[in-house]
Amino acid sequence: MATDRNEDEMRVKVREMIAEIGTAIFTTIDEEGRLHGRPMRTQKPDKDGRTLWFFTRADSPKIGELAQDDRVLLGYADTSSQDYVSIYGHARVVKDVEQKKALWTEGLRTWLPEGAESPEVALIAVTIEGAEYWDGVSSSLRFAYGYAQAIVTGKPDHSGENAKVSFHH
Structure with missing residues (x-):
């Protein structure tokens, strides 16, 4: 089902969904052109509101894949609530120590034991160009209603929300 939200509201919705x-x-493109x-x-x-951050080694x-082709696709899924987000954009590698320290949380040491100040640790900044989201049928009661409606009418349930969102200003 399409949404009645305006572009700003849809951008907020995307950010809320990916935060949750x-x-x-x-997804990157490797040197052979494979995803x-x-x-x-x-x-x-x-x-x-247009830049997402990821830590990496x-x-x-x-890092090499992004140097050859900076296009990325990010896919988020919460199957329990039937919420999905697809984001496309461009990525760049950031090694700025202050930025790394600002985003660092201690739990990251599990994968990056050197810490934020290490040159072995980098950030990837993804500038969002656009997104699409599906805010689905999250309650079992709503699902049961949609199922019953589909059986009776022979048509699929369209009670969820789906929208394409531009992040260009």
Whole structure:
């Protein structure tokens, strides 16, 4: 089902959904032109609302992939609530120590034991160009109603919200 929200409200909705889901399948394009996805935890977005941050190892293969082609696709999914977000944009590698320290949380040491100040640790900043979201049927009661309606009418339930959102200002 389409939404009655305006563009600003839809951008807020996208940010709220990805904050709640937290982990994305971060997809890059490798040197052979193949898509390469891996789970990555999203950090706090910038105040501009258009930049998402991810920590990584500075020697990660994705760093080389981004140097060749900076296009990325981020896929977020919460199957329990039937919420999904797809984001496309461009990524850049950031090694600024102050930025790393500003976004660092101690739990990241599990994957990056060197800490934010290490040159072995980098950030990836993704500038969002656009997104699409599906805010689905989250309650079992709503699902049961949609199921019954589909059986009676022979038509699928369209009670969820779906929208394409531009992040260009």
